[in-house]
Amino acid sequence: MDNAVFSALIMVLIMFGVGLYISAPFMRRTSADMFKDDYDETPLHHLLSRKDSIYAAMRELEFDYNTGKLSDGDYESLQGKFAGEAAGVLEEIDVMTGKPKTKTKTKTSGKSAALDDAAESDKCGACGFVYVEGDKFCAGCGADLV
Numbered sequence: 001m002d003n004a005v006f007s008a009l010i011m012v013l014i015m016f017g018v019g020l021y022i023s024a025p026f027m028r029r030t031s032a033d034m035f036k037d038d039y040d041e042t043p044l045h046h047l048l049s050r051k052d053s054i055y056a057a058m059r060e061l062e063f064d065y066n067t068g069k070l071s072d073g074d075y076e077s078l079q080g081k082f083a084g085e086a087a088g089v090l091e092e093i094d095v096m097t098g099k100p101k102t103k104t105k106t107k108t109s110g111k112s113a114a115l116d117d118a119a120e121s122d123k124c125g126a127c128g129f130v131y132v133e134g135d136k137f138c139a140g141c142g143a144d145l146v
């Protein structure tokens with residue numbers, strides 16, 4: 001092989017390698033987005049994925065608290081913040097899916113609410129995590145909900 005051609009080839013290979021290396025984080029992000037594609041295509045799915053990430057953050061918070069990484073005060077204020085965000089997102093989801101506001105699931109809603117509300121059955125069979133109707137996967141354990 002001609003020496004000039006050979007070194008040119010090496011150069012191209014190096015450039016290609018460097019290019020791949022530099023773009024790797026972006027490629028990863030892109031493939032992650034692609035993975036979530038059918039999740040983000042509608043406003044509702046956007047809300048659902050937002051809800052999922054809030055729940056994920058809440059679980060992480062719980063974990064950090066349980067492992068002693070957070071003080072009681074930090075835990076409580078963060079949990080309150082996440083709970084507020086989650087409630088807001090759930091409300092937006094309810095509005096979008098045409099559900100009445102009263103369907104928001106809270107422990108304080110008591111037995112009477114549970115009776116006329118099928119929401120109690122919206123629990124993951126695998127882990128008991130309460131999910132929103134229309135979810136494809138459990139936000140608690142990732143199990144298939146269909």
Ligand SMILES: [Zn+2]
Pocket residue numbers: 124125126127128129138139140141142143
């Ligand atoms: Zn689950």
